[in-house]
Amino acid sequence: MAAHPTFHWLHIGSGSFHRAHQAWYLHRLLQQSGENEAKWHISLGNIRDDANTLLSILERQQGEYVLETVSPAGERQYEKITSIKKIIPWDDKLAALVAEGAAPATKVISFTVTEGGYYLDAHLKLEKDNSDIAHDLQGGVRTIYGAISHILQQRMANQAGPVTLLCCDNVRHNGQRFHDGLVQFLTLRQQDTLLKWVESGVTTPNTMVDRITPRPTSDIAGRVKTALGIDDAAPVMAESFIQWVVEDKFAAERPELEKVDVELVSNVDAYEEAKTRILNASHSAIAWAGTLQGLAFIDESTRVESIRQLAWDYVTDDVIPCLSPSPLNLEDYRDVVLERFSNPHIKDTNQRVAADGLSKIPGFITPTLITRYEQGAIPRACARLPALFFLFMRRWHEGSLPYKYEDGILNAEEIHAWYQSEDPVRTFASDKALFSTLAGKAEFIQLLRESIDELKS
Template sequence: MNNQSVWMHIGAGSFHRAHQAWYLHKLREQGDDSWSIALGNIRDDANALLTQLDKQQGAYVLETVSPEGERHYEQISSIKKILPWDAQISALIEQGAQPNTRVIAFTVTESGYYLTPEHELDLTQADVKADLAGGIRTLYGALTRILKRRVELGGAPVTLLNCDNLRHNGERFRHGFLSFLKAKQETALYDWVSANTTSPNTMVDRITPRPTPDVAERVKAATGIQDAVPVMGESFIQWVIEDDFIAGRPALEKVGVELVDSVLPWEEAKIRILNATHSCIAWAGTLIGLSYIDDSTRHPVIRQLAWEYVSQDVIPSLTPSPLDLGDYRDVVLARFSNPHIKDTNQRVAADGLSKIPGMVTPTLIQCYARGSEPQASAVLPALFYLFLQRWAQGDLPYEYQDGVMQPDTIRALFAGSDPLKAFTSDEALFAELAGNDAFHALMVRTVARMQAWVNETTAQPLTV
């Protein structure tokens, strides 16, 4: 990569290739080729993708589709180096230690940070314990190895950039990482990270479903390119970043990235309106036998539940805001209704045990604080409860993925005498509302109402 500045990205999923890589590609299209991406993964679950990308010299086609069905194709060429996986993540360590690697960014999902409801590192998690003992199961364990080597080679400053859907994502990651280093008694590295890295908060947005075989077929028909690893997403895209890069950054403002002092208003709107609503729709759709987000969003009852949640509880909680929250709500529901994306309920339903405390509980708490019963917001944990109950019964139509789930614990909860009481008393999910009598009573009513709706709906022939 000569003397180019390198953006090393950890997390070789579709989202990175449809989002951060796209922005860097647009910058290169303008003639600024001073930055390129080196892409790798901590775990071995992306090896086939990385191998194929390497065969394609890092290039791939991005298909985007608008709500009106207009498709657009671009060959993305910002990934210039593929970092092959091995058990010691040696390629990541080598690249991350180089002084011209000025940004180390990552997408490891909400559950990949192992934080408690109080935003502290959960030292009881098996993966965290393994990494404290020298493993590389988590981002924290991986960064410890990468940055120790970087210090050995001179210790050039570097920005550590969180690109996941996590409130205050830079701050929360940084606190988790420093807590990990402290628990691991890595005092020297703790001091170096504190002084020589920054972790700006960011807000990222583009719906990016897991690619299906028909994407490659459309890419070939439209472009003539035989691409084994294309990616597709919606036409909408947004990236808001706090401008706090310690070692320089790409000129992202030239390609539509919003560089701001604080991402808080954008972040809160996205997490509570877009992310929470997305999950609500996925859980509800799954419960009545639907497979896709767009079909679920267009179901009149589900759409109304989502609209009421945002309108009655979230907008009052976020007002005043520099954003037009009502307009944002309507744009989000229109995006989710896009019939051409075919995003699955399975993908969006994942990681609910992290999403409830991060995306929903803050609104529940704020409603009670201002003397308002959160009837509309209670629908979300009620749907998730029924969804988890289906999982415990082995009755979900797909495999549910949740990074912090302890299956035996969930099965034991539903085998107990009062599973809903145990659910609403879980501090990891509901923080200060756990064990609150008023909240529990609300949830009893709401779960009963949602169960009755599911029973009534599934008793009828399903039309979408």
């Protein structure tokens, strides 16, 4: 008789990235061990109700779907992913999600809620006045903190044992940042007993995740049908490149991820800094620049010589001096990243990549600005990135963006106030949430003025 999986990996966030990344690695592990010997499976749920249609489709497909990958040369491969064995139905109390997270068989809880989903300001303080955080401080479950706090409370009551909380979003020092946000959240809720339990029974490893995964388009299903003869209502597409680096600091049992080329390391800092500053920051800059030039896709934007040069100069002139020496070959990393962005077969949209800029500026870009000033340099190449964002958001303010801009921490009134002020550039450059210790400094304001004027011309 077939053996049942022993351990559950609960993932919160049913977007395409999880299904193209973490679920793919667990699928590979399952394929290695065989269905009858598999010790792990994924349970998939969501905090919000915006993925209910997708979850219903995956439930009908028994959690299975096809992943299409495409190389820069246009080589397409198809694989049916089978690691998701349980779909958690959504309800406004997240009762089923909490029950799954609190089950003794659940040993790892991972999540992808986007950069804005952590509600941390430039000083890494929880934005307690945010309406979603304020709601959850009163017992709600709109945010990752609300959901996890309910899970951990029930887990403690069930004596379900230790658990690893694994952040898989592009947040610098993501495990530590999430841990600090959670501690602030529980402190504000005066959950002292749970706080003590968390410190002894929970770990939050830092991770670095990488795979470009655009939103699925309607033509994927037809290619899947042609290639595999499968009618799939929830296929996902990604580039062929993939990487996952995880700090080996698990609280309880974990899958043997090293068997499927996950890099388990003692410290992820070098990988993380290269990823966030080189890949993520450049990606966003290309999306903002491409949008300003009337382009829709990342690949076509990257192939515009002036945009590619802007990204190349940013990495070469300012990021590499900040990160050197490094165990990575940063020049090679830069070139591979730009090649990946140029992949004409991915068709990743500028809209998707341009999102959450209010979190990306302080997370991916401001650290390089600060370090370069500390090194005695003027970060002219890096300053073009926030200058692009200023021009991009001015289009949003004017209502002339070609798409809806999505940002988890967008305060529309505050952003409109930038451009309605007597000196919009000064107001923007004085925003502490974006620019930390540089905010309001005369030399930084002047640098941004020059960068904005240069880009406008």
